[in-house]
Amino acid sequence: MHPKSLRVVPRIALCLIGASLALAQTPPRTFDVRAFGATGDGKTLDTGAINQAIDAAAAAGGGTVYFSAGTYASYSIHLKSNVTLYLDQGVTLLAADPPAEGSPGGYDAPEPNPFDLYQDFGHCHWHNSLIWGENLENVAILGPGRIFGKGLSRGFGRKDVLPGEPRPPRPPRPDGPPPDHPTATAPFGYPNPRDTLAPGIGNKAIALKNCRNVIFRDFTIYHGGHFGILATAVDNWTCDGLKIDTNRDGIDFDCCQNVRVANCTVNSPNDDGICPKSSFGLGYNRPTENVTITNCQVSGYDEGTLLDGTYRRTPRTHGGPTGRIKCGTEANGGFKNITISNCVFDFCLGLALEEVDGGWMEDITITNLTMRDIGNAPIFIRLGARLRGPNNPPVGVARRIKISNVVASNVSADHGILIVGLPGSRIEDVSLSNVLIEYKGGGTKDEAARVVPEDEKAYPEPGRFGTIPSWGLFARHVKGLALDHVELRALTADLRPAIILDEVVGADCDHVKALPAAGTPTIVLKNVDGFVAHGCPGLADTRRDQPVADENL
Numbered sequence: 001m002h003p004k005s006l007r008v009v010p011r012i013a014l015c016l017i018g019a020s021l022a023l024a025q026t027p028p029r030t031f032d033v034r035a036f037g038a039t040g041d042g043k044t045l046d047t048g049a050i051n052q053a054i055d056a057a058a059a060a061g062g063g064t065v066y067f068s069a070g071t072y073a074s075y076s077i078h079l080k081s082n083v084t085l086y087l088d089q090g091v092t093l094l095a096a097d098p099p100a101e102g103s104p105g106g107y108d109a110p111e112p113n114p115f116d117l118y119q120d121f122g123h124c125h126w127h128n129s130l131i132w133g134e135n136l137e138n139v140a141i142l143g144p145g146r147i148f149g150k151g152l153s154r155g156f157g158r159k160d161v162l163p164g165e166p167r168p169p170r171p172p173r174p175d176g177p178p179p180d181h182p183t184a185t186a187p188f189g190y191p192n193p194r195d196t197l198a199p200g201i202g203n204k205a206i207a208l209k210n211c212r213n214v215i216f217r218d219f220t221i222y223h224g225g226h227f228g229i230l231a232t233a234v235d236n237w238t239c240d241g242l243k244i245d246t247n248r249d250g251i252d253f254d255c256c257q258n259v260r261v262a263n264c265t266v267n268s269p270n271d272d273g274i275c276p277k278s279s280f281g282l283g284y285n286r287p288t289e290n291v292t293i294t295n296c297q298v299s300g301y302d303e304g305t306l307l308d309g310t311y312r313r314t315p316r317t318h319g320g321p322t323g324r325i326k327c328g329t330e331a332n333g334g335f336k337n338i339t340i341s342n343c344v345f346d347f348c349l350g351l352a353l354e355e356v357d358g359g360w361m362e363d364i365t366i367t368n369l370t371m372r373d374i375g376n377a378p379i380f381i382r383l384g385a386r387l388r389g390p391n392n393p394p395v396g397v398a399r400r401i402k403i404s405n406v407v408a409s410n411v412s413a414d415h416g417i418l419i420v421g422l423p424g425s426r427i428e429d430v431s432l433s434n435v436l437i438e439y440k441g442g443g444t445k446d447e448a449a450r451v452v453p454e455d456e457k458a459y460p461e462p463g464r465f466g467t468i469p470s471w472g473l474f475a476r477h478v479k480g481l482a483l484d485h486v487e488l489r490a491l492t493a494d495l496r497p498a499i500i501l502d503e504v505v506g507a508d509c510d511h512v513k514a515l516p517a518a519g520t521p522t523i524v525l526k527n528v529d530g531f532v533a534h535g536c537p538g539l540a541d542t543r544r545d546q547p548v549a550d551e552n553l
Contacts, residue, residue, distance in 0.1 A: 031064065035053070036049040036050075036052040036053045037052070041070070045096060050065070054077070064085075067143075071091075076128070086142050087145025090145070091145030093146070097150070110125035115282070117191070124191075126204075128199075128202050128203060128204070132206070134208070138213045141215075142216075143219055149202075152202050152225030152226075153197055154203070156170055163304045202225065203227075206224075207230045208234045212235040214236065218240070218241045220245075222307060223303065228244045231252070240264070241263045242264045244266045244273075246303065255278050257289050258290045259292070261274060261292070267298075269300040272324055272325075273298035277328065278335060285332050285334075290336075293339070293341070319376055319463055320412070328356065329386075331354060332357045335353075336363055339366070339367075340365075341367050342367075343369050344371075345408075347372070349375050350379060356382065361399075368404075369408075372408070383422055411440065416471050418474055431481075435485070436486075470497050471496045474502070476502040477504075478501075483509045490516075493517045503528075504531075507531045508532045512533070522538060524551070527549060532544075
């Protein structure tokens, strides 16, 4: 190469680098809501200005709709494809109070949905929300600002009261829809007149349906209504760094695929925190699959006290605040390829995996959970036959579930770990390894004699079974149960057996430590076919290759 040519090459490279840096520093196309007339004074309705800014960004091919510090009162905000909402520091996006009863306006009306026979009103409608989008792609909500659902309903009445305000009595539950209602003979009791809301009332902070390529990052939701976030059939969704302190569900992803939930803190004393579902709200079965939930915390502190840093805990007479991670209850499409890792449960209910509506729940791995002050079963796996769907669906499947590295303390004495299938429909291939759970203990001989109802059509909740006759673990209708380095402790003497295995095929206990009270068996076998215990303190190594009708170990 000629020497002059050699001098030209670095000049070209420098020009290319300079052009790349210039492009990298080019600010995104930004549409400030104040330029469209938003006031941010917390009193004036800024709905029109916000939606105009979103429309302008979408018409320009995409961009960022920017909120500077202020309080923006609004009704329904309509997301569009290729548009980002950026809530800067000091921003509050305020859900305005609904108009007076009988007055026009307010939030968008709930869209018609002929499939509202199979789940409650909140799961069946998306437009009656503070922020909503349908059939969109490339959407984001970013920034350190806050969404405050002050004017939203939690499903009963026009709006929910704030913490500290007196709660009016809930209206009596009607026996069913009015006689002239087209669904008056609906088999599952839906639509339920008590939780159906009139047009103009909003009940979700954010709702998405049939969207893809979505990013939610860093914002806060306070007092989010029936759902802080309801995402139905949303694919390729990243949900990262959110803080949610709310009066019902925190994050629900329903019939969603390729979802990443990370670094989120959800406080929801009155309902579930992070909740994969797979309802029939779309009118067809679609599984929730390829999901990771990692580095998250769920809790049931009094609403608002996560965000104000007081973490106040009001004791409850029965059970405890909800606040958990749960798959279900809506489960028509099932759950596949789910992993949950590195999560903290504090002052709430335990992990729940529920398949009761005919779907397939399979290939689930859960690892590295810590739990404190848990009000029911620390681990609950349920295959049931509620079968809330059209055309009498068959019982579903629950199989290949691996749970490891769990530490739990101050756990309710009522239930223990519950793994409960159905006669003729067993839960299959469940393993628990490296698990340490400390229960409160204190169970009685009368409780040890209880017969646990099948209750296969009931709402799946540990409390529905009553106090369980074992304090550490109860497994029934299970095939392939492996317990490896599992330690169960009762902090006060408990007169129930530690473990009951009932109609279980193939149980393997390796280094299971569950020392019972004096005169009480460690393990009770009922109709067990194939059992091995090895290296279990207080138990001789045991093998039963033939069916065992009833034996205490």
